[in-house]
Amino acid sequence: MKGGYTGKILRVNLTTKAIGTIDTEKYEEFGGGHGIGSAVFFDLVGDQLPFEAFDPRNLIIMMASPFSGTFMPGSGRCEVQGLGPMLYPIEWFGHSNFGGRFTAQLKFAGWDGIVVEGASDEPVWINIVNDKVTIESAKGIWGMDTWDTQEDISRRVIPSLKYGEWAELAENCHTTQMPAVVCCGPAGENKSRLGCLLHGPGSQAALCGFGGVFGSKKLKAISAIGSKSVPIADPKAFMDARLWFRQFQWNVDNPREAERFGVGGPYSLISGRPSGGNVLNRDIPLTPARAAACASCPRGCRMRLATGDSNESVCAGTMVINVNGSVKFTRQGNDLMQKFGLGHWQLMPLLGYVQALYKEGVLGKGRPIDTNLPLDQSGTFAYAEALLRQIALREGIGNDLAEGCARFAEKIGRYKQDVNSGLLGLVYYGTANHYDPAIEAEWGFGSLLGERDLMLHMMSNYPIHWMAWSGDPYLTAEECAKLYTDAMEPYQGDPFMVDHSEGPTGIYSDSKVKQVAWIKHYEKFWIGAGGFCGWRWPMCITNNTADRRGPTPRAEEKFWNAVCGKNLKFADYMEIGHKIYTLDRSIWVLQGRHRDMEKYPDFIYDRPTMGSDMTMYIDGKWKYDTGKGRKLDRAKVEDFKTRFYKFEGYNPENGYPTRATLEKMNLKKVADALQSKGRLG
Amino acid sequence: MPEDKKAETKEAAAKKQLSRRDFLVTGGTVVAVDALIATTPAKAVAETAVTPSPEAAGPTYPASEGYLVYDSKKCAGCTTCMLGCSLVHYGVQNLSLARIQIMQDSFGKFPNDVKMAPCRQCKAPVCVQSCPTGAAFVDTANGNVRRIDSQKCIGCKTCIKMCPQQPHRPVWVVIDGKGKSSKCDLCLDTPYWNEKGGPGGKQACVETCPMMAIKFVAQMPDQEETEGYDVNLRNDHWLNLGLVDNSTVIPKKNPVWKVGGGEQQ
Numbered sequence: 001m002k003g004g005y006t007g008k009i010l011r012v013n014l015t016t017k018a019i020g021t022i023d024t025e026k027y028e029e030f031g032g033g034h035g036i037g038s039a040v041f042f043d044l045v046g047d048q049l050p051f052e053a054f055d056p057r058n059l060i061i062m063m064a065s066p067f068s069g070t071f072m073p074g075s076g077r078c079e080v081q082g083l084g085p086m087l088y089p090i091e092w093f094g095h096s097n098f099g100g101r102f103t104a105q106l107k108f109a110g111w112d113g114i115v116v117e118g119a120s121d122e123p124v125w126i127n128i129v130n131d132k133v134t135i136e137s138a139k140g141i142w143g144m145d146t147w148d149t150q151e152d153i154s155r156r157v158i159p160s161l162k163y164g165e166w167a168e169l170a171e172n173c174h175t176t177q178m179p180a181v182v183c184c185g186p187a188g189e190n191k192s193r194l195g196c197l198l199h200g201p202g203s204q205a206a207l208c209g210f211g212g213v214f215g216s217k218k219l220k221a222i223s224a225i226g227s228k229s230v231p232i233a234d235p236k237a238f239m240d241a242r243l244w245f246r247q248f249q250w251n252v253d254n255p256r257e258a259e260r261f262g263v264g265g266p267y268s269l270i271s272g273r274p275s276g277g278n279v280l281n282r283d284i285p286l287t288p289a290r291a292a293a294c295a296s297c298p299r300g301c302r303m304r305l306a307t308g309d310s311n312e313s314v315c316a317g318t319m320v321i322n323v324n325g326s327v328k329f330t331r332q333g334n335d336l337m338q339k340f341g342l343g344h345w346q347l348m349p350l351l352g353y354v355q356a357l358y359k360e361g362v363l364g365k366g367r368p369i370d371t372n373l374p375l376d377q378s379g380t381f382a383y384a385e386a387l388l389r390q391i392a393l394r395e396g397i398g399n400d401l402a403e404g405c406a407r408f409a410e411k412i413g414r415y416k417q418d419v420n421s422g423l424l425g426l427v428y429y430g431t432a433n434h435y436d437p438a439i440e441a442e443w444g445f446g447s448l449l450g451e452r453d454l455m456l457h458m459m460s461n462y463p464i465h466w467m468a469w470s471g472d473p474y475l476t477a478e479e480c481a482k483l484y485t486d487a488m489e490p491y492q493g494d495p496f497m498v499d500h501s502e503g504p505t506g507i508y509s510d511s512k513v514k515q516v517a518w519i520k521h522y523e524k525f526w527i528g529a530g531g532f533c534g535w536r537w538p539m540c541i542t543n544n545t546a547d548r549r550g551p552t553p554r555a556e557e558k559f560w561n562a563v564c565g566k567n568l569k570f571a572d573y574m575e576i577g578h579k580i581y582t583l584d585r586s587i588w589v590l591q592g593r594h595r596d597m598e599k600y601p602d603f604i605y606d607r608p609t610m611g612s613d614m615t616m617y618i619d620g621k622w623k624y625d626t627g628k629g630r631k632l633d634r635a636k637v638e639d640f641k642t643r644f645y646k647f648e649g650y651n652p653e654n655g656y657p658t659r660a661t662l663e664k665m666n667l668k669k670v671a672d673a674l675q676s677k678g679r680l681g
Numbered sequence: 682m683p684e685d686k687k688a689e690t691k692e693a694a695a696k697k698q699l700s701r702r703d704f705l706v707t708g709g710t711v712v713a714v715d716a717l718i719a720t721t722p723a724k725a726v727a728e729t730a731v732t733p734s735p736e737a738a739g740p741t742y743p744a745s746e747g748y749l750v751y752d753s754k755k756c757a758g759c760t761t762c763m764l765g766c767s768l769v770h771y772g773v774q775n776l777s778l779a780r781i782q783i784m785q786d787s788f789g790k791f792p793n794d795v796k797m798a799p800c801r802q803c804k805a806p807v808c809v810q811s812c813p814t815g816a817a818f819v820d821t822a823n824g825n826v827r828r829i830d831s832q833k834c835i836g837c838k839t840c841i842k843m844c845p846q847q848p849h850r851p852v853w854v855v856i857d858g859k860g861k862s863s864k865c866d867l868c869l870d871t872p873y874w875n876e877k878g879g880p881g882g883k884q885a886c887v888e889t890c891p892m893m894a895i896k897f898v899a900q901m902p903d904q905e906e907t908e909g910y911d912v913n914l915r916n917d918h919w920l921n922l923g924l925v926d927n928s929t930v931i932p933k934k935n936p937v938w939k940v941g942g943g944e945q946q
Binding site: 069071100150174175177229239249251262275285287288296297304311 | 754775777847
């Protein structure tokens with residue numbers, strides 16, 4: 001391996017306390033990050049599936065990418081993988097990721113990733129200081145909130161640590177940086193399926209419930225700090241690429257069309273401007289703040305405030321807990337969620353569901369679902385605090401709510417009824433409804449054919465929907481369709497990939513099949529294996545250049561080749577993404593996945609859509625339209641799936657990958673495993 | 682220095698002229714950087730040669746022809762500058778090798794949550810004064826930049842111990858198994874970059890910083906002020922992002938939230 005990799009993955013067994021390594025080179029064909037994580041998962045426990053997420057056999061895999069620790073823009077995410085206890089009805093092999101500095105420090109310590117096996121008898125945390133790795137007692141830390149945990153562990157790692165000065169990690173090893181700590185909170189300790197992993201004050205791996213898996217392993221935290229180098233195969237080319245990329249960034253001193261893109265509204269989230277991700281600092285008087293970036297991110301979508309609250313939280317992390325009339329209390333309420341280690345995304349539908357049941361008269365004090373929660377004080381800090389505490393500590397009704405939306409609804413006997421009616425908006429394996437699958441069909445299909453909500457906004461959602469929604473799109477619908485799909489190698493040249501009409505070239509078309517495949521392949525390679533941020537990549541179009549062309553697909557291959565010393569094309573890497581997706585799908589099949597499970601709940605089909613601004617080709621013309629009132633067609637969705645499976649090389653009858661497809665991808669052992677279970681496509 | 686870096690191109694020469702005028706774009710207008718600095722607590726000191734203060738008696742050193750000033754309120758803490766620095770000098774990415782250090786406390790309160798620490802190219806460079814072998818020197822052939830010659834460095838760490846700044850600006854690196862000091866050379870010697878550095882050239886940290894929070898200037902910042910290098914590089918475009926350093930500041934364009942929908946008119 002010429003560059004990008006450190007060459008070894010840390011392997012820690014919490015049952016035996018054994019600490020070992022896995023050679024990264026063995027898995028280089030999977031790229032990095034998610035790709036390597038999936039391959040390691042299959043190799044270590046694939047033959048034992050199915051088992052449950054809280055089984056000690058489950059793994060926590062936390063992978064960096066070749067870009068982690070480098071200045072590749074927007075590539076600092078840490079990919080977390082394992083069986084996800086939040087997912088429903090089967091705890092699918094899932095993934096979630098978080099930003100911040102963790103993967104950078106992991107790489108500087110000399111590691112490409114971490115694989116945690118087994119479960120400890122006593123609470124522990126893992127201490128990584130360069131090559132030195134120890135399993136430490138979490139006595140005195142277990143029970144702490146996530147913020148105190150990180151502070152306490154930082155002091156334990158470097159007792160002489162003083163912010164703003166050099167510290168000696170070992171002989172000849174110095175750093176001015178703080179240890180990067182990721183941990184679970186009380187929610188995770190109590191095996192809540194809503195438990196997230198938190199790094200820093202607001203960087204969550206929110207989906208899948210990996211905080212609960214940490215708790216089940218009695219693993220409180222992992223800390224990483226290092227002083228080593230990330231090798232770069234072609235440093236000059238990498239530097240040139242980074243400087244070339246500046247044209248796509250928001251120019252903070254002289255932004256292009258500042259009057260149009262530099263103020264509020266949807267553009268504040270999609271223009272690439274700093275800050276804007278924290279939705280709680282928009283009213284005059286503003287709280288003094290800086291734009292705060294994850295490692296190597298040129299955007300800095302987050303904020304750190306003079307008040308120190310809601311630091312580094314964005315989007316759902318700043319808006320789940322809404323305390324009426326008080327920005328201060330709202331920030332503090334959301335911080336409480338972070339401190340308890342509760343995942344924001346799935347907390348949102350749960351809070352709504354509790355309110356709906358209360359209003360229906362079913363849930364409340366003395367009601368059939370009895371609780372002492374002060375539901376009559378909804379919208380107050382007191383209510384938020386009580387609710388979050390009960391869920392995190394499994395007190396009272398919190399013991400059931402900690403099981404997550406789907407399992408709570410199942411326990412009270414209303415899952416089928418409430419999900420199909422839409423009262424409980426769970427659409428993708430227990431994860432919440434997000435963008436409308438009847439309009440933004442690629443979001444829906446991309447989620448349904450995965451294991452949870454897609455959560456990738458740059459896959460036409462931000463660039464197209466939010467641009468149109470602004471009321472001031474910088475491209476006509478026709479220009480947008482052409483430019484956007486020009487970037488979608490190897491399927492470029494087919495503008496109908498972003499036709500969101502219900503016509504013959506629209507959401508059920510073969511063009512849409514290609515777009516969904518492109519999304520899954522991009523998701524698995526660039527986002528997953530490359531550690532890209534889903535708020536930044538892909539960039540098919542942008543407001544920051546004169547011709548509105550984004551850096552995709554030129555940037556991806558330019559950066560990867562410079563760092564890793566390869567000479568491949570964008571399309572070659574996308575095919576690796578196809579391979580990773582096929583491997584993931586094979587693992588789901590081993591867990592019991594069948595095409596019959598890949599269905600939306602009834603309300604998605606039966607309820608007329610509210611509409612969503614998107615590019616549509618209607619009556620021979622491109623336009624932005626909402627499609628309001630349309631309904632998704634069951635038979636056409638099934639027909640779409642059939643064509644998608646064929647396109648990807650899977651058996652359309654069941655969605656299982658075929659031997660021919662797997663062997664073509666050098667995955668013969670996966671084909672053998674599927675065959676042994678009678679599930680080869 | 683590689684041969685290709687020795688030849689000064691027309692482009693570099695033009696850039697040199699421009700940089701000596703030290704223009705900054707602020708709020709759509711162009712102002713001289715010394716005027717901008719003069720608005721900060723640290724006044725610009727225009728000297729071409731300086732004498733150390735009486736309490737720092739010693740040889741006289743010609744002033745460096747270049748300095749890095751920065752805006753710690755504008756920094757986003759991405760550490761791109763550090764990685765750019767280590768890349769162009771060593772061909773790897775490593776925060777510990779970076780000659781500019783950015784430190785941050787994620788749980789801290791703005792503006793004290795970030796500290797920026799580039800070398801100050803001091804008027805009276807203690808690292809040069811104290812070096813027992815002459816490895817730390819003033820490069821009179823290259824704009825009087827304070828540098829360290831790694832061939833002469835014996836790894837005694839005197840420069841590190843004597844540096845009055847916290848964190849100390851000389852950086853300890855291990856080269857071929859031997860520990861040595863290194864320090865910012867304003868990118869004079871960057872074997873892994875296709876650009877000319879030093880005064881009149883480009884600096885990796887300046888070029889890579891996405892927030893434009895680091896600036897090369899020719900005028901010496903005030904040496905007496907602790908924060909003399911920490912200047913205001915923000916203009917109205919920055920304020921319009923809703924990023925103020927004082928709650929009484931009201932951006933000209935309030936960050937309002939409104940949506941429309943539909944085809945462009």
